[in-house]
Amino acid sequence: MKKIEYILISFLLMMIFKTANSQTRGLEFGDIIWQIQIPDNPGTTLQDKQIRSMKQIPDVNGDNVNDVIVATGNYWTICFNGINGSIIWQYSTHFGSINTGSVEWEDAVAISDVNNDGTYDAVIGCGGGNEMVYALNGINGSVLWSYGNTITTSDGDIEAVNIRYDFSGDGINDALVSASGVTNGGRHAVICLNATNGEVIFYREQPQPFTDDAIATESGGAIGVNNNGAPYTVTGLDTLGNSVWSYTAPGNTWSLKEIPDVNNDGLKDIVGMGGFTGSIYAITGNTGTQIWSRTLGSSNNGKITILDDADANGFADITLSAPQSANRVDSKTGNLIWSNALASSYLRGIDNIGDVTGDSIDDIVIATQLPPRLLVLNGINGNILFDYVFGTTLSQRGDRAAVLNDIDTNGVNEFLGGNREGRVICFYGGNGTITSISPSSIQPVNFELHQNYPNPFNPTTKIKFNIAKKSFVNVTVYDALGRELEMLVNESISPGSYSVTFNGSRLSSGIYYYKIIADEFSDVKKMMLVK
Numbered sequence: 173m174k175k176i177e178y179i180l181i182s183f184l185l186m187m188i189f190k191t192a193n194s195q196t197r198g199l200e201f202g203d204i205i206w207q208i209q210i211p212d213n214p215g216t217t218l219q220d221k222q223i224r225s226m227k228q229i230p231d232v233n234g235d236n237v238n239d240v241i242v243a244t245g246n247y248w249t250i251c252f253n254g255i256n257g258s259i260i261w262q263y264s265t266h267f268g269s270i271n272t273g274s275v276e277w278e279d280a281v282a283i284s285d286v287n288n289d290g291t292y293d294a295v296i297g298c299g300g301g302n303e304m305v306y307a308l309n310g311i312n313g314s315v316l317w318s319y320g321n322t323i324t325t326s327d328g329d330i331e332a333v334n335i336r337y338d339f340s341g342d343g344i345n346d347a348l349v350s351a352s353g354v355t356n357g358g359r360h361a362v363i364c365l366n367a368t369n370g371e372v373i374f375y376r377e378q379p380q381p382f383t384d385d386a387i388a389t390e391s392g393g394a395i396g397v398n399n400n401g402a403p404y405t406v407t408g409l410d411t412l413g414n415s416v417w418s419y420t421a422p423g424n425t426w427s428l429k430e431i432p433d434v435n436n437d438g439l440k441d442i443v444g445m446g447g448f449t450g451s452i453y454a455i456t457g458n459t460g461t462q463i464w465s466r467t468l469g470s471s472n473n474g475k476i477t478i479l480d481d482a483d484a485n486g487f488a489d490i491t492l493s494a495p496q497s498a499n500r501v502d503s504k505t506g507n508l509i510w511s512n513a514l515a516s517s518y519l520r521g522i523d524n525i526g527d528v529t530g531d532s533i534d535d536i537v538i539a540t541q542l543p544p545r546l547l548v549l550n551g552i553n554g555n556i557l558f559d560y561v562f563g564t565t566l567s568q569r570g571d572r573a574a575v576l577n578d579i580d581t582n583g584v585n586e587f588l589g590g591n592r593e594g595r596v597i598c599f600y601g602g603n604g605t606i607t608s609i610s611p612s613s614i615q616p617v618n619f620e621l622h623q624n625y626p627n628p629f630n631p632t633t634k635i636k637f638n639i640a641k642k643s644f645v646n647v648t649v650y651d652a653l654g655r656e657l658e659m660l661v662n663e664s665i666s667p668g669s670y671s672v673t674f675n676g677s678r679l680s681s682g683i684y685y686y687k688i689i690a691d692e693f694s695d696v697k698k699m700m701l702v703k
Contacts, residue, residue, distance in 0.1 A: 201528070201602030202548070202558040204632055204673050205579070205586065206257035210594030213246045215266040220245030221594025224274065225281040226521075226572040228588075230292045232310040233260055238577045240588065241283065241294045242596060243275035249296050251313060254576055257598060261313030265302050271322045273300025276329055278475055278521075278572065279385060279427070284335040286367040287316055288344055295347055295367070297330025303359075305330060305349055307370060317370030319349075319363075327351065328358035328383075336430070337388040339364050339373050339411060346373060348393050350386035355400070362386055362395045364413060374413035380405065384425035390440050391458045392416070396425020406444060408460045417460035422467075423447020426494060427475040434487055434504045435463050443490055443503060445476055450495040452476070454503060464506035471495040472518045479524050479534045482551055483509050491536055493522040498538055498549055512554035514547065516540035521573035526585045529557070530604040537587045539570030546570055546589035546597070560599070562591040564663070616640055616669055619693035624674070624686065628700040631677035635660070635686055642666050643691040649674055650685045657684070665690075676701045 199205070210221040225243040232239050232251060239260060240252040247266035250259055266272045275281060276299035285292045286307050293310040304320035321327060331350040339346040346367045353360030360381050364373040384396030393409040406425055408417035423446040434441050434454060441457045450468030455461060474494025482489050487504035496518055500509040521539030525548065528535045533551040540547065544562035549555065562568045572590040576598060579586050584601040616638035624633045639645060647661040657679070660672045674686070681703045687696045 199600045201600060202560065203600045203634060205598045205600050206255075207595060207597040207632065207673070207675060208252065208257040210242070210244050210246065210248065210250070210596070211259075211262075213248055213264055213266055215264055215268075216246065216272075218246060220274075222592045223572045223590030223594065223596065224276060225278045226574045226588060226590045226596065227281055227283055228254070228574060228576050229283045229294065229310060232291055237579050240574070240576065240596070240598075241281060242590065243281055243296060244594060245274050246594075247272065247274045249275065249281075249294060249308060249313075251294070251310070252596070254598075255579060257596070261311075263306070263308055263313045263315075265296075265298050265304070265306070267302070267322075270325065271302050271304070273298040273302030273304075273329075276300070277331055277385075279332050279334070280330050282333040282335040282347065284345055284347075284367060285310075286335075286344065286347075288368070295333050295335060297333045297349060297351075299329030299331075301325040303327040303329055303351070305333060305347065305365065305370070307367070319365055319370045319372075326354050326356075326358060328353040328360060331383055332386045334387050334393075335367060337390070337393075339388075340366050342366075342368065344368055346388075348386055348388040350383045350395055352383045353381040355381070357381075360397075362393070362407075362409065362413060376409070376413040376415070378407065378415075384446075385428045387428045387430055387442070389430045389442065389457050394428055394442055394457075394460075396421060396428065396444075396446065398424055404446060406442075406455070406460065408458075417458075419455050419460040419462065421446045422449065422451035422453070422465075424473070426473040427492065429476045429478060429490070430457065431478060431488055431490070431503050443476055445474065445492055445494060448472065452490075452492065452501065452506070454506060466501075466506045468492075468495040468499055468511075469497060472520070474519065475522065477522050477524050477536075478503075479536070479551065482533050491522060491524075493519040493538070495519060498536070498547075498554055500536075500551070500554065510554040512549065512556075514538075514540065514556075516545065517542040520569065520571050521590070523574045523587070525575040525587045525601065527551070528584050528601050528604065537573040537575065537589070539573040539589055539591070541569045542566060544568040544570050544591060546573060546599075548587065558599070560589065560597070562589070562593075562595065567592055616667070619643075619690055621686075621688045621695040621697060623697055624699045628702040629676070630701060630703050632673055632675050633699060634671050634673050636669065636671040637688055637690075638669050639665050639667050639690055641691065645688065645690040647672060647686060647688050650687065652683050652685070654685075660686075 280297040307316040380397035386395040450471035453465035454463040471494040548558035620638040622636040
């Protein structure tokens, strides 16, 4: 009966999103559609809920909306419903004192239909004490197959899982895996696994003790390797996994991506990122010959994301997390199309969200470390379109950003943000008419507290307020008896228009109040939670 109720509720939610436009739903660009908190893992007291990897997966529950795969530091891989954020399934890689570890790297999660049943699955690679690869059924999270040794803890972390080409000839793309080593051994190998059953197609140990990112390419593949220091190398592979070329890289290879041909030899090429100076480069896919390289300044680990052609020169653009600035780079020449410093420390998450402004150019979502923010940037010029603040401390840093394909079929994608605390938020992508807003152009004359929207609400609502001059602002929610429930804002704020989201998921239906105190201004309004 519960299953029938769940299907009915999901169907009704789907119909609401399919039939209502942004005006009738009352949603605006950047409004929160749903948000969740990663649950505790009952198998451990270590509740490190940071979002390690977050990717959309084509619809797994039959509601015609893509869903979301999230891998966390407290050993979960969870599939969330793309419509409402409810858990569809979850899988733990905590198995006690032996064989326990989590996904460590963003691209150690790959989405592919490995059992050829028409529903996409999640293939994950773990580190720590669990150095395994698991293929998880997209429908229910059950293990389709696994690869690795369950009783060893020194084989080396799984750095990457890349599923893009068929190495076995069975018509299903296979998994190219970067399995690193340890100081005194381990696998330090590139391994190709048959995606249907996990059997080894080839296993090629690398002479270097540690491996980095890896990608499958039309020529075979490429993997970053290092000696726990220089020299750093990208090694090219043929379709049997044999090493056929090498490229001296600027540091640890954080990200490799195959791109359309940029040197006019008719073959696809590779862009890479490495080291801690924001070094990026393009090399030929078949020989590893450098086409161009540049640096973008101080950086951390991150990933490259492919974009469309903003400068209309006939070649794709790229962007990347890792540096302290946002950049759009021409893949043909390595030239900067634009750069935005963002007044942030490292960019930790990034994705292509498609066009949300109606200018036919891909826009970008970014998660930043400090201050902890989720930003949407205009793909044409890098201007900030949307700015959400996760908090103020490093423990609240933005960790991952991802696209979620259009929920309400209006032609504009939604977007996701995940942070160090284990919060995942789905934001509305708007109706395709978003423009950049200058704070000075909307500076209010008076202090004002707006009525929350929606009202009644379940479980989240947005509270907007105007600040006329720099003030210490407090916004707090109370129950009907005047008891304080949650302090939403308690800090000094510059003049401007602001909004904050209140989540009443832990409360019962009823009347609640929210109060603002700013300078000499105060106001109280009533809101209704209906579950």
